[in-house]
Amino acid sequence: MQINLEILNYSKIEDDQKITNLNEKAIVPDMMLRRRLTRNARIALYLTDQIGTWDVPTIIGNAYGEVNETFEILRAIAAGETVSPTAFQNSVHNTPASYLSIVGKNKGYITTLSDLYETAHSVLRVGAVKSLSYERLLLIMSDSIDFERIDEVNRCGVTVMECGTAFLVRKTEKEATITLTGKEYPAYSPSVWPMLELFEQAAELGEKEKIIAIEI
Incomplete structure (x- = not known):
């Protein structure tokens, strides 16, 4: 079965380490809430703000979950320290979805997928x-893997530690204008490659219709 999706708007942001221009103060004025945000949550909020639509059903993908918070929990346990309640609360993979719901007051459908290298697909x-x-x-789609000692486990040569993409889409009966070819982006985690190629092809189309065929 094939379903065609039309891209109505799209956005991307990245950095080799930590993205600095996420506009958190404007998006989340509440300082106490802002301080609790994970990196993936900040990226998801920024991308949603860039798209400009907060009240639509949302699907969030992150291949590795909240590895920064998970690392902090494991570090505290290994050191015999008390685990941070905030780190514990934020360690689940659907954390960005919860903050997106709170900040955007989105009471509709929001879900999170975590499927390692197949996450974007x-x-x-x-x-x-x-x-x-x-x-x-x-x-x-977002991933943030710039945690302490990442170099000890980074066997894929990834150099872009934070990356996020977002697409506002709808079903269409029009013919596809975008075909993913499986292009690789060695500096990035393989989990985001399809979204990077989708963004690249959408940008190349400019003002033309951006439609991708998805095989189910």
Whole structure:
């Protein structure tokens, strides 16, 4: 089965270490809430703000979950220290979805997918299926892996430690204008490669219609 998705808007942000221009103070005026945000949550909030739509069903993908918080928990346990309640609360993979719901006051459908290197593909496939039920969908993919001692486990040569993409899409019967070729981006985690290629091809189309066919 094939479902075609039209891209209505899209955004991307990245940095070799930590992204610094996420506009957190404007997006989350509440200082106490802002201080609790994880890196993935900050990226998801920024991308949603860039898209400009807060009240649509949303699918968020992150391949590695909240590794910064998980590392802090493990470090505290190893050192015999008390585990931070905030780190414990934020260690689950759907943390960005919860903050997106709180900040955006989105009471609709929001879910998180974590499928390692297949995460981006899974977000697109689930987005295609959900487009049968919803008029528009926001698809977000983010990964933040700039945690302490990352060099000890980074065997893939990844140099871009934070990256996020977002696409506002809807189902369409129009012919596809975008075909993913499996292009590789060695500086990035393989989990985000399909979204990077999708963003690249969408940008190349300029003002033309941006439509991708998803096989289910």
